[in-house]
Amino acid sequence: MALDRTTVRKMARLARLRVDDDALDGLAGELSNIIGWVESLAEVKTEGVEPMTSAAETSLHMRKDEVTEGNLEEKVLLNAPEPAHGFYTVPKVME
Amino acid sequence: MANLIGLTIEHARAGLIKGDFTASELAIAHISAMEEARSLNCWITETPELALEQAAQSDERRKNGEVGAMEGIPIGIKDLFCTDGVLTTAGSHILDGFKPPYESTVTANLLHAGAVSLGKLNMDEFAMGSSNMTSYYGPVENPWKRRDDPEIKLVPGGSSGGSAAAVAARAVIAATGTDTGGSIRQPASLTGIVGLKPTYGRCSRWGIVAFASSLDQAGPLTRTVKDAAIMLGAMAGYDAKDSTCVDRPVPDYAAALTGDIRGLRVGVPDEYRVEGMPAEIEALWRQGIDWLKAAGAAIVDISLPHTKYALPTYYIVAPAEASSNLARYDGVRYGLRVDGETIQKMYENTRGEGFGAEVKRRILIGTYVLSAGYYDAYYLQAQRVRTRIAKDFRAAWGKVDVVLTPTAPNAAFAQGENMDDPIAMYLNDVFTVPASLAGLPAISVPAGLSSDGLPLGLQLIGRVFDEETVLRAAHVLESAAEFNAVPQFVVG
Numbered sequence: 001m002a003l004d005r006t007t008v009r010k011m012a013r014l015a016r017l018r019v020d021d022d023a024l025d026g027l028a029g030e031l032s033n034i035i036g037w038v039e040s041l042a043e044v045k046t047e048g049v050e051p052m053t054s055a056a057e058t059s060l061h062m063r064k065d066e067v068t069e070g071n072l073e074e075k076v077l078l079n080a081p082e083p084a085h086g087f088y089t090v091p092k093v094m095e
Numbered sequence: 096m097a098n099l100i101g102l103t104i105e106h107a108r109a110g111l112i113k114g115d116f117t118a119s120e121l122a123i124a125h126i127s128a129m130e131e132a133r134s135l136n137c138w139i140t141e142t143p144e145l146a147l148e149q150a151a152q153s154d155e156r157r158k159n160g161e162v163g164a165m166e167g168i169p170i171g172i173k174d175l176f177c178t179d180g181v182l183t184t185a186g187s188h189i190l191d192g193f194k195p196p197y198e199s200t201v202t203a204n205l206l207h208a209g210a211v212s213l214g215k216l217n218m219d220e221f222a223m224g225s226s227n228m229t230s231y232y233g234p235v236e237n238p239w240k241r242r243d244d245p246e247i248k249l250v251p252g253g254s255s256g257g258s259a260a261a262v263a264a265r266a267v268i269a270a271t272g273t274d275t276g277g278s279i280r281q282p283a284s285l286t287g288i289v290g291l292k293p294t295y296g297r298c299s300r301w302g303i304v305a306f307a308s309s310l311d312q313a314g315p316l317t318r319t320v321k322d323a324a325i326m327l328g329a330m331a332g333y334d335a336k337d338s339t340c341v342d343r344p345v346p347d348y349a350a351a352l353t354g355d356i357r358g359l360r361v362g363v364p365d366e367y368r369v370e371g372m373p374a375e376i377e378a379l380w381r382q383g384i385d386w387l388k389a390a391g392a393a394i395v396d397i398s399l400p401h402t403k404y405a406l407p408t409y410y411i412v413a414p415a416e417a418s419s420n421l422a423r424y425d426g427v428r429y430g431l432r433v434d435g436e437t438i439q440k441m442y443e444n445t446r447g448e449g450f451g452a453e454v455k456r457r458i459l460i461g462t463y464v465l466s467a468g469y470y471d472a473y474y475l476q477a478q479r480v481r482t483r484i485a486k487d488f489r490a491a492w493g494k495v496d497v498v499l500t501p502t503a504p505n506a507a508f509a510q511g512e513n514m515d516d517p518i519a520m521y522l523n524d525v526f527t528v529p530a531s532l533a534g535l536p537a538i539s540v541p542a543g544l545s546s547d548g549l550p551l552g553l554q555l556i557g558r559v560f561d562e563e564t565v566l567r568a569a570h571v572l573e574s575a576a577e578f579n580a581v582p583q584f585v586v587g
Contacts, residue, residue, distance in 0.1 A: 003463065011459045011463050012459065014462050014466065015422075015446070015459060016442040016446055017443060017447055017450070017458060018443040018444050019447065027459065030517060031456065031460060031463070033516075033517070033518060034518065035460070037410070037518055038407040038411050038477075040407055041404055041408060041411070041473075041476050041480050044401065044404055044480050046480060046482075049479040051482065052478050052479075052482040053309065055295035055296070055309055055310065055485075055532070056296040056339040058296060058341050058342075061335065075196040078196050079195075079196075079428065080428055080429065081427070088428055090441065091440075
């Protein structure tokens with residue numbers, strides 16, 4: 001199935017990726033090729049086949065429900081682009 | 096003092112034990128080697144001071160009789176592993192300036208085993224690529240050259256391209272890599288070294304920048320199979336911080352290299368004879384079969400019927416997981432921030448500028464196959480086909496103990512080649528992706544040279560958590576192949 005400009009713009013919006021208008025056609029072509037190529041999967045009979053969600057053949061470990069780490073404010077904010085007063089900051093979200 | 100460059104882990108360990116040289120001397124020699132190899136662009140961050148500090152501590156430990164499996168061995172770290180206080184970029188602009196305040200479990204294990212880290216190695220952005228061309232920090236040059244065309248710069252493969260180039264050029268004794276669809280094995284094949292992807296769950300993924308979490312696995316890139324065995328032993332082990340990391344003992348992998356594969360059943364899958372495969376790769380594969388047969392293995396023709404669906408499956412599953420994993424890069428908590436009037440614009444600007452073309456492509460594909468209306472047709476179907484691919488292997492294990500295939504469908508190609516057509520680049524992983532989807536251990540062993548004089552690898556795939564058999568067979572293959580060709584560029 002071919003992806004058009006509108007679909008690419010919608011995907012970019014969903015993925016929070018700025019894509020310039022003049023790049024949309026090129027991307028639509030590339031993504032259509034890739035999607036066309038993976039469509040061969042439709043020919044595989046998979047009725048009653050369980051989807052594989054993990055390659056690990058293991059059950060999850062149980063652990064005690066207790067705090068193992070904490071009070072790391074300084075480390076947590078160490079790489080923040082513009083931290084202030086012990087918080088991350090973002091552009092204003094309410095008027 | 097002996098020449099300290101070009102040693103294997105095995106021989107460097109022996110020299111350190113005998114007292115022929117110290118870890119500090121070894122580190123100093125490799126800091127020069129690292130500098131000499133700068134022209135390959137295999138380093139993103141060099142940490143010579145840290146290496147000297149770690150080497151001095153190693154020498155101190157040795158005096159006290161504390162000797163780990165990697166004691167004093169200088170290695171390089173793929174820049175996908177978070178390293179405490181050291182820039183970690185994943186080859187991406189979006190992680191500008193990111194210095195993790197913690198150490199990944201695998202690198203912590205290696206340091207605990209005595210390894211000395213020289214620095215962080217270049218890679219395809221977020222491990223997405225088979226050429227190292229997608230790195231924000233520029234392409235890595237393969238130390239190998241075409242015999243008749245030595246001017247052309249070749250790629251080292253990817254995504255662990257910096258790791259492979261550094262090991263092949265003797266700038267480090269060994270390096271860590273990660274493999275999602277072939278990112279350890281394919282570069283190992285293209286640079287004439289050994290690359291091992293362990294079973295999914297063998298090494299902890301904690302502290303490794305995530306690409307596709309159901310596929311990502313760390314492993315060693317080394318110059319010998321013995322070294323791969325030693326280094327895997329130091330990397331592997333249970334970690335409560337990764338819920339998919341499996342709690343089972345780590346065997347002495349080096350002890351598995353007995354040299355005896357009599358009676359071993361080696362599967363040769365018909366479906367790996369893909370259209371357009373160069374005759375010399377087909378011939379090398381046949382040669383590999385003959386070597387193993389001569390060593391007493393039984394060759395068994397097998398069928399893995401869903402092989403041709405592996406790459407399309409991978410290019411749905413991996414981008415889907417990537418689009419989710421990479422949602423965290425939003426300019427708020429770490430790395431690059433590009434301002435915008437609103438928070439939405441800030442996210443979009445940061446991600447638009449911070450991610451390269453291939454990463455954006457995969458995020459968009461992943462978003463598409465996960466979006467309402469397409470999820471069942473693409474993502475769910477791919478997960479079901481993945482089950483069938485895994486079942487193909489499970490059926491094969493009734494008849495064989497390992498599977499022998501070529502590692503890659505071609506030798507190293509030129510920088511810039513395969514760049515116009517993403518699918519042409521994806522085809523590089525046609526032989527490595529099936530084992531990744533099934534979560535199986537697999538190794539690439541250098542086995543011969545192409546007509547251009549470039550290295551070619553053979554791949555051995557094994558049962559879940561049967562790295563020992565894979566390594567044992569690989570060791571025999573290595574001995575038979577007697578691969579001792581050296582790249583045109585080596586340090587020292």
